[in-house]
Amino acid sequence: MSALDPIILFFLLGLAAGLMRSALRLPAAVYEFVSILLLLAIGLKGGIELARQPFAMLLPQMLAVLAMGLLLPLVAFPVLLYAGRFKRADAASIAAHYGSVSVGTYAVAVAYFATQGITFEEHMPLLLVLLEIPAILVGIVLARGLSRETHWGAVAHEVFLGKGIVLLLGGLLIGWAAGPDGLSSIAPLFFDLFKGVLAIFLLEMGLLAAAQVGALRQYGPFLLVFGIAMPLFSAVIGTGLAWMLGLSVGGAAMLATLAASASYIAVPAAMRISVPEANPTLSLTASLGVTFPFNVLVGIPIYYALAAKAYALLGG
Amino acid sequence: MSALDPIILFFLLGLAAGLMRSALRLPAAVYEFVSILLLLAIGLKGGIELARQPFAMLLPQMLAVLAMGLLLPLVAFPVLLYAGRFKRADAASIAAHYGSVSVGTYAVAVAYFATQGITFEEHMPLLLVLLEIPAILVGIVLARGLSRETHWGAVAHEVFLGKGIVLLLGGLLIGWAAGPDGLSSIAPLFFDLFKGVLAIFLLEMGLLAAAQVGALRQYGPFLLVFGIAMPLFSAVIGTGLAWMLGLSVGGAAMLATLAASASYIAVPAAMRISVPEANPTLSLTASLGVTFPFNVLVGIPIYYALAAKAYALLGG
């Protein structure tokens, strides 16, 4: 089903073109342009919702999500260190990637839920932003300990003022301030074109994912297994947390998807600066080469089924 | 009010991101793409109107606006030279910037008037084009005198065949030739997306404005004062001229806005070639760092209020 959503087909097209070593490339500027549009659109969508919600009501959700962002890398780290036999820095960096989120995966889930007519708490982008950050800090501490060497000021700057966060948060604030009517004039670009832009983005993601295959071969099967098992585990955590927070089934599936997604933009950039001794190829191979394709191709429907089943059992 | 228009919020987002030294950047190609779309869209809009108007009727307006374009820099020059104590070349260059116009400011005004339901003479883009040029020539003469050294051929080429003029004029001609029906097929890109594209443009403008702050500190308060006082003065002139030409209140507010806006694309480029001894940082700091933010954040509503009051007094 999801596999037939045209945007997924664009991902497969990019993947195939990449694997067949096609000359197809998207200029870096085009990739940045579509990323910027997606980040702003997602932020704006979430911001509109925030206007409708009493902030206090969101606080528990926000804190719970922050906690999840701290927890997930702490779970992943020992697995990578002992089972995966990775160097400490590499284990910490990969853990940070999986504790954080992938906006692209979220966007695909939004599109999938829309076609499936699944509703979810619209303020999800707020949780997305919150989930992006804590894992990075955990990752640095796991790699370094709380050493004085770490320039936390620089880290904070890198993390909070990175492109992704600024555009998401900025979109949230603009959407919150302007409200649905205020945004109607810019809706044609940010909302009507959303799925088309997402299609172009996924075409490029397919090309990028294909480029990881070589490294994947080299670093053996562990990354492959971890890149699929970890998201499944995170999805369970996310579903459970959503249930405790009293989210809808759709909201639970969405939070599961966020938990299951692995960063490939914010975290790599931050790790490269803050934990340079970690080999960036390892984490990118896992998150871009394994987890992203897994999530967009089969993960998202699985997470929804999981949430539905869980809510049926637990009674949500 | 205007400050809550989402496109203004995008400008503030860019400004904030820039001031906080965020890593957010728009690729130069994206900035050029959105500029091209805006310039063409504005030209097309104006061209449609031209088709509806007897050209002869526009002639007086066109000549009057050309005269204003010659006058404004002549007023600004002595102020900058004596009060501002700038070198002759710098005074001339800054004067040229303020005698010319900013298409971005015009676009924001168009958006603001639309949300406010204010109507204005739709052929305004024609006057915009006319207003862009004369100040450049005046600036060169002010800096050089009518010296033989100046290669007027090169200057004319630089001015009339610069990107901005070509796209605006081209748009005007295409809109004029094709008419409203002819353009309906390209309306989705150029008209429906207009405000969304403008939002992206303003995001970048905010980043650029923020980048001027350092220079602003350095060059002291005079530029700050001039960058606000000059547009207010120009707005009065523009309003008066509009009244004499018998434009509507909206048209007067728009002509005031054009008069008050300062160029940051066409004029800098022309001055750099024709008056290279002028320090480009000075004029850009004033027009990008002071006047553009002032106009889009508070100026435009002021100019409309001004026009309304003036017309009430003078009886328009």
Place this chain on the structure above:
Amino acid sequence: MSALDPIILFFLLGLAAGLMRSALRLPAAVYEFVSILLLLAIGLKGGIELARQPFAMLLPQMLAVLAMGLLLPLVAFPVLLYAGRFKRADAASIAAHYGSVSVGTYAVAVAYFATQGITFEEHMPLLLVLLEIPAILVGIVLARGLSRETHWGAVAHEVFLGKGIVLLLGGLLIGWAAGPDGLSSIAPLFFDLFKGVLAIFLLEMGLLAAAQVGALRQYGPFLLVFGIAMPLFSAVIGTGLAWMLGLSVGGAAMLATLAASASYIAVPAAMRISVPEANPTLSLTASLGVTFPFNVLVGIPIYYALAAKAYALLGG
């Protein structure tokens, strides 16, 4: 008529700006972006149709078009070699350009037919893809003979995995798999913006065409004559073939346009690699500097008139 279609006016604007040595340039990334959008949109449109057609029914058309792609360069080659006195490699390369197709020309024809209310077989993009390839192989053989030196593997890779083919074929497959409903969510970007994006593309094509004029002067009148006579001849062949295949008049005019169009993307790239001794300026001057402008400005309406007349005579 066609000359007043706004998208044609964008081409003329680019042409004029280029000839007047305007500073107007489109960033390469923008040009690539609009090309990518056009290629995908055309593929998607065709793919939707394929879903509706029994593949077997298309087979004869596909084979016939492949044959035409092999024939046309074989006709052009001796003319260029003997009448044009070109070196063997140059004659072969130019012949390949004219045996293949121009997607931009097809897009303009689609727009023109739409405004004229002319219908045609919607699976035309499939024939477009098929027509793009064989001429390249013929061109290589004409230049080289069936020498062992030619790395046919590399050639095939270059040809089948070039950007254009991948995006067209990919679009076809996606459109075919997703069907009209599946694509509705991405229609705003790929279909609603089609003509606007085409306008930007034509603006750049005008600039590129203008850049060929210098070379055109240098290489004398033969290229000019050939660049107009060859498409007219090809259009006749295309019309005849369409009639034999039982296509509609619109379909015949479209196949004539495809036959008459000359490649300026896929073939130049392939020839540069496979027949490097051919002077790329010659073929680009003819296809970009003469044939493309001729086709979009006057050719397309002529080909439709031709098809109409032919069908009236032959009784279609």
Place this chain on the structure above:
Amino acid sequence: MAQSNERTRKLLTIITEAAVEASLVRDIERLGAHGYTVTDARGKGSRGARNAGWETSSNIHIEVVCDANTAQAIATHLQDHYYANYAMIMFTMDVEVLRPEKF
């Protein structure tokens, strides 16, 4: 560095404002260079940072392979006509070329 004098030429590198590209390359050709190569760049110098955010603040990096006299002529011309008013640096080095007749 160069084994044989005939193969040695000057590589002249100019880094300056994108705004002057057109006139600069015109001058370079007029002064006898047989070619030039331009790449877009950003940077910082005595005239402050030029971060290529947009045209006005972007740099170009021009390389010219030519004989010593031409290099000298270009250098002098730039010094007289550009240095005072434009952000610009220039430096030269010896290079060994494969087809001396070209330069």
Place this chain on the structure above:
Amino acid sequence: MAQSNERTRKLLTIITEAAVEASLVRDIERLGAHGYTVTDARGKGSRGARNAGWETSSNIHIEVVCDANTAQAIATHLQDHYYANYAMIMFTMDVEVLRPEKF
């Protein structure tokens, strides 16, 4: 190669990951260089291909004209703080500058 010693400076070229641009230029300035020029690049080396498809995999090409001591200082600093963890190469050559006082 340089006729007169006072006109001779070092051209230091660094090719590395785009990710370190900000901190790298900060260090270069701190170590006494009066300027630098950056161009975007792609390439391949011991750490594999970096094809500039997107930020994470793109390179930058930095040129610094400075005196021998500054070049030495920068080289040492890079060796100590970047080489171990980043894709990076560095090389120097002698260049003749037009306005020695600038560098």
Place this chain on the structure above:
Amino acid sequence: MAQSNERTRKLLTIITEAAVEASLVRDIERLGAHGYTVTDARGKGSRGARNAGWETSSNIHIEVVCDANTAQAIATHLQDHYYANYAMIMFTMDVEVLRPEKF
């Protein structure tokens, strides 16, 4: 220019058509270079202006740091396989590298 011979390598610069990038870097690696760096460029030469308006007319600027023999091998290969048919120039200079073992 180079103090110590072991630290001296050749910097080979090739400026040519973007169209040949793929095959060119393949050849460069095959001929023994341990890496290369590519930047996009535009320019003008004996084969006319290549202003990078689009793929077909854009240039690339390739730098290869390698030992003298590899540089010689690459130069010879290019002369035999590319010069006749492609817009291309090439030049070499001596550079001092920090980690000679890399090149």
